Amino acid sequence: MLCGHQARLQLALELGSDACDLPQWRAEPVQLVVLPTHMFVSNAARYPVLRKDHQAEIKRWMDHAVAYVIRQSDDDEGVDLVDYVRYLRFLAGTLEDPSAAAAASAEYRDVLQAPLQPLMDHLESATYETFEMDLPKYDHYEHAMLRAIQDAPQKELVLMVVGAGRGPLVTRALRAARQAGRSVRVVAIEKNPSALVELQLRNAKDWGHQVTLIRADMRGWVPAERADILVSELLGSFGDNELSPECLDAACRLLLAPHGVCIPQSYSAYVAPLSSTLLHARAQAYGGGHGLETPYVVNIHAAHILAEPQAMWSFSHAQASDQLLGDNRHNQRRASATFGIGASSLVHGLAGYFDAVLYGNVELSIRPDTHTEDMHSWFPMYFPIKVILSHASAIHG
Ligand SMILES: C[S@@+](CC[C@H](N)C(=O)[O-])C[C@H]1O[C@@H](n2cnc3c(N)ncnc32)[C@H](O)[C@@H]1O
Structure with missing residues (x-):
């Protein structure tokens, strides 16, 4: 100090x-x-x-x-x-020995990364490759899709993967349909032209041309037939800091049938106060003097989480899609929480986490206490604060 x-x-x-x-x-x-x-x-x-x-x-x-x-x-x-x-x-x-997931994440310990912007930027092949290594995440998605397919009463189903990338969720959707023994027409929607080329190759090589590929922005494409099951993986480390809920709202409004099911169904954000001289110093050195005014995605290691994470807010895509508003006001959130922490602790900011209900009881979590085993797609978020709090007995998040 x-x-x-x-x-x-x-x-x-x-x-x-x-x-x-x-x-x-x-x-x-x-x-x-x-x-x-x-x-x-x-x-x-x-x-x-x-x-x-x-x-x-x-x-x-x-x-x-x-x-x-x-x-x-x-x-x-x-x-x-x-x-x-x-x-x-x-x-x-x-x-x-560390688990495979921990070993893969070790090089990112305490490295501050700007959150991805997959709407504004076209992701690179190497980024998709990193996503695709997280098999536990796709296992959970496959399980959720299987359950949703089994629960659907229709004889023939339309399943859309929105933001399909290079196709890992498409592969899992086809597997879930096979396992359920149901007739499922799979449609993949992606706006990134390079990812679409990969989807075309996989459709020819691995999927027997079964998949309908659409190059479009999910917020504007109007399908001839709506989806019974709409699947996406648009979450950021804090739940709503990347493409969800806004992109997904629009997709639900345009693409999902009124009786349809959205996977994920809901997600919630959590914060906990954190002490870390290292992360705070790194944030301060970042971004030309404004480094303390922006959140980072970090594999948080050299830090002391000072209290249990508390829930901030949730988003749900379980309501009928035509009830959604046309603007974004319904996505505004505010929350306040009180944390009791040791009097001698220094607070350097907040750690942010999320969990998500994919379908039924199939869930994903990056909260430390409920973390999905071996999943490594999402590191937590670090929200630095400009003025370090000391001798605090309680803070509001
Ligand atoms: C987080 S990546 C997930 C990709 C893939 N599902 C996976 O697991 O590897 C999100 C994908 O959504 C795509 N995307 C983002 N905004 C979109 C939009 N408005 N319409 C269509 N695709 C979009 C991005 O190009 C990216 O491929």
């Missing part, structure tokens, strides 16, 4: 015998963790080892890019420090 959160200032943290769980320090730019030899106890073979709670804390630090210093305590003159180093190496060897 005194140094104005200088990005070049880094910390050495010396642990004491009492130190057990120090999440607030993982929100600080700690580079060195100092372990005095008196923290160690001797095992049966008289080698230095750590208590279970200290082991757990050191393992937590091992998931952060810090170096270790073993400091010889006054009473430990003459001990062989190599034994301590060997023990730390042994501890590092007992760490569990």
Whole structure:
């Protein structure tokens, strides 16, 4: 604080015998963790080892890019420090391998990214490729589509994928239809010309020309026949910060039959106060002086989430499509929440999350407490605040 959160200032943290769980320090730019030899106890073979709670804390630090210093305590003159180093190496060897999703996301830890703008920009092939690696997400979509197809009373169904990209949801829609043993006509709508070329290739190669491909803006195309099931993946990290709900509203109005089902059916946004000197300093350095006035998509790591996330607002696409208003006023939202946090915590902004009901009880979530296992398409959002709050006992989000 005194140094104005200088990005070049880094910390050495010396642990004491009492130190057990120090999440607030993982929100600080700690580079060195100092372990005095008196923290160690001797095992049966008289080698230095750590208590279970200290082991757990050191393992937590091992998931952060810090170096270790073993400091010889006054009473430990003459001990062989190599034994301590060997023990730390042994501890590092007992760490569990990260899941495939965590390993894939590791390089994005604490990297601030501007949210995608898939309406204004045409996404690149590499971006679609990254989306397509998230198999758990598409598994959930397939499950939701299967349930919706099974529940639909019509003999023949029209299923539209809006914003189809290079077609992962189309593949899953065809699989769900096959699995349900139902006759489903699949229509894919995409505005990006390069993605459409990929869709054409896949239609010829993998889908046996079964799919009707439409190059159009979903907000303006009027179909001859409306969809019984409308499927999209237009959510941002905070739910409504990319294409939903506006693009989807228009698609529901124009493309969905009055009895039709929209997947996702609804989604909600959540926030939690966060402490992170690193993220705040990075945001400040971003965007020519206005870096603290914009949200970022971040794989948040060097941060301390100070309270449970609380719900802010929801959007639902479950109502009959012709009841939707023609303008955007119905999408305005305001919310307020009170968080009780420790008096000594610094608040550097809010972490944002979302969850979504795809269909029935098939849901997706990036909330830390309910996160869909191994899904890595969406990192949380970081909303920096200009003035860091200190000595706060409660804040309003
Ligand atoms: C987040 S990507 C999802 C792509 C694909 N469903 C997937 O899972 O890989 C959203 C897609 O919607 C398309 N899109 C955005 N706005 C659109 C609009 N108004 N009409 C049609 N497509 C749109 C984008 O070009 C992009 O391909």
